Amino acid sequence: MATTQSRPLGAFAGYIRKNEVELTERWLKSVFSDAELTEADRLTNDQLSDHVPDILESICSALEQQDLEEVEPEIERKARLHGKMRWKQGYRIDELVRELDLFRQTLMGAVVQYAEAHPAFSRRYEERARYFIDESVSFVTLTSVREVVTERDRKIDEYTGRLERANHELLLKQKLVGELYESRMQITRSVVHDLRNFLNVFSMALQLVARAPAKTEAALALANRQAADMKVLVDELVEYSVVLGDTNQIAIESVDLHALFDELVASCGPTIREKGLELNASFDGQLESVQSNRLKLKQIAINLLTNAVKYTKAGKVTLDMRTRGNDAWCLRVSDTGVGIGDGDRDRVFREFERANDDDVPGAGLGLAIVKELCRMLDGELRFDSQRGVGTTFEIRFPLQLQPVQAPEF
Incomplete structure (x- = not known):
């Protein structure tokens, strides 16, 4: 009141x-x-x-x-x-x-x-x-x-x-530009080196044919092997340039992993067995379709399998796909090859890095391609290796790949 x-x-x-x-x-x-x-x-x-x-x-x-x-x-x-x-x-x-x-x-x-x-x-x-x-x-x-x-x-x-x-993105892009520049220079040096070797060996084969006609068959075999090695080199360079140059947003689709697994076994099995190796393939029956990109998953698996065959002279190559918890699945490729020493673990995914084996063709880009593709598919890549025993690569992928959101500025 x-x-x-x-x-x-x-x-x-x-x-x-x-x-x-x-x-x-x-x-x-x-x-x-x-x-x-x-x-x-x-x-x-x-x-x-x-x-x-x-x-x-x-x-x-x-x-x-x-x-x-x-x-x-x-x-x-x-x-x-x-x-x-x-x-x-x-x-x-x-x-x-x-x-x-x-x-x-x-x-x-x-x-x-x-x-x-x-x-x-x-x-x-x-x-x-x-x-x-x-x-x-x-x-x-x-x-x-x-x-x-x-x-x-x-x-x-x-x-x-x-x-x-934005500044962080700019610094990352500047770093990437620097790395790409060095990569291009490394590509140039590597290609020039391999081309010189190719021309030298090819020239030796022609000289052998000219000087000793009886050895024409051996010379042609040498030239054919060198040409095949160059084809592997060029194929890797083309594949890597396509991966790096792909700036389009990833097309996310439903991927039947069992069908992809069967395709990998059918396409890589003959090559593995031709080298006298055993292929152990295992697929988790609970793993069905996932949301990802089929072509890039296939590229990853083929590169790992090809790499395993290159560096394995005897024994076996293993391909395994299985679930990991409620929201992930795992691709694993292992071999009984030369393995990777402790001193080489940090450089295994760098461009143009190869084992000290002159019999291994290629530019050393296989694992660099795998690393870049894993980044695109949000894959968690890790490996375990022991010199003289073998190597296992394991990648954990999400069951549902989420589209990349454009950064806000």
């Missing part, structure tokens, strides 16, 4: 409510005529006065109760909305403060006008009304400014995060 002392202030609050439209229009006129408020000129009356009625109502409640703390939570909520709205409308902090100061002046003018028309509204009540108006508008101003600063800092953090991500 209002006390006797609060009744004059309550009557003044009623006066503000009754003249809300007139007071708002008076404030709008002062805002539009103020040269310092440039952003206000772009807004309509409704946009400018959006939260003013709510703030006026809170001030009236403070006057009636003569207790600002009671209405502070409500004023704070409305002031935060006002600050956020002004931030979105492009206000600077100084414009927000200036606008609310004009609002304060409008209400102070209403106090004078009401006191002149109501003699019972003594100077003591007038001072109390000024106090609550001044405290309320100051609280609104402080809260609104804090909200603007919060929104500004949030936006700065957002832009900073984007810039950091």
